[in-house]
Amino acid sequence: MNEKNEGxxxxxxxxxxxxxxxxxxxxxxxxxxxxxxAVESGKEALEACPAFEPDLIVMDRELCDMDGKDALYSLxxxxxxxxxxxxxxxxxxxxxxxxxxGADAYLEKPVSGRVIxxxxxxxxxxxxxxxxxxxxxxxxxxxLYIDPLSREVEVGGKKVELTKTEFEILxxxxxxxxxxxxxxxxxSHLQTSGAFQSLRFIDTHIKEIRKKIKPIAIRTVRGVxxxxxxx
Numbered sequence: 001m002n003e004k005n006e007g008x009x010x011x012x013x014x015x016x017x018x019x020x021x022x023x024x025x026x027x028x029x030x031x032x033x034x035x036x037x038a039v040e041s042g043k044e045a046l047e048a049c050p051a052f053e054p055d056l057i058v059m060d061r062e063l064c065d066m067d068g069k070d071a072l073y074s075l076x077x078x079x080x081x082x083x084x085x086x087x088x089x090x091x092x093x094x095x096x097x098x099x100x101x102g103a104d105a106y107l108e109k110p111v112s113g114r115v116i117x118x119x120x121x122x123x124x125x126x127x128x129x130x131x132x133x134x135x136x137x138x139x140x141x142x143x144l145y146i147d148p149l150s151r152e153v154e155v156g157g158k159k160v161e162l163t164k165t166e167f168e169i170l171x172x173x174x175x176x177x178x179x180x181x182x183x184x185x186x187x188s189h190l191q192t193s194g195a196f197q198s199l200r201f202i203d204t205h206i207k208e209i210r211k212k213i214k215p216i217a218i219r220t221v222r223g224v225x226x227x228x229x230x231x
Contacts, residue, residue: 008033009124012054012081014045014071016064024058027113028120042066046074054081055127056120061087061098069098076102076163082123086111100204102163104190126190127164139174141230144216146174153213160212165190169205170228173218178230180221202226 002025011034015021018040025038037052039045042063048054057075061068068085075083085098086107095106105119139146145154151167153160162170172189173181183199206226210218217229 002038008035009056010052010054011036011120012045012048012052012057013038014040014042014057014059014063016040016060016062020060024113024116027117028058034120040064042071042074045071049075056082056084056123058084058086058116058120061085061089069101072098072101072103082127082164084116084119084123086116096200096204099201100208102165104165139171141174141177144174144213146171155213155216162209162212166205166209166212169202170209170213173226173228177228180224180227182225186225
């Protein structure tokens, strides 16, 4: 396990290949405000999370000891960090599944350290814009309560656990209740630097959000996208 810099944004790098791990560790550690910890397996990544509390995880889809989807599911279950996956798989189905599970970006190999660094910067900018650009005021709509600062969601007074992407989509819809928003507009709001080649990941996230916020309704607008029902 290697670590560079202290304080600032915390990035956990999970990569089994020593050469790639070393290159990425050096690349991501260039910025003093980034504290980077590197591990070589999914098991080590899971063990490091509770104490390190990463803001972002950069993870190889093909880890030596664990399928990337299993690692992704476990990491999302114990924390809600931003997650960048890079993978040798090129089929759209795997991309859609991983994004639907909670990954924030999915990059195809070969991918350079420069591109991964740019994705990290883009996701951190998105995180700051979510916290600042949308303002500090909470949202109350009948049984729905959203706090942009604490990122807490309540339905009927009960807390609802959402992934980062699910929270941002719900907040975006709630800021414009009753308005039909296009899938591409929602995807653009997520500011993922073109990581998504298909808009179907929006449908996957909406499906999960609907399950979690019942009886609050998200209406499908045919040929357009989605709207949060205005009560």
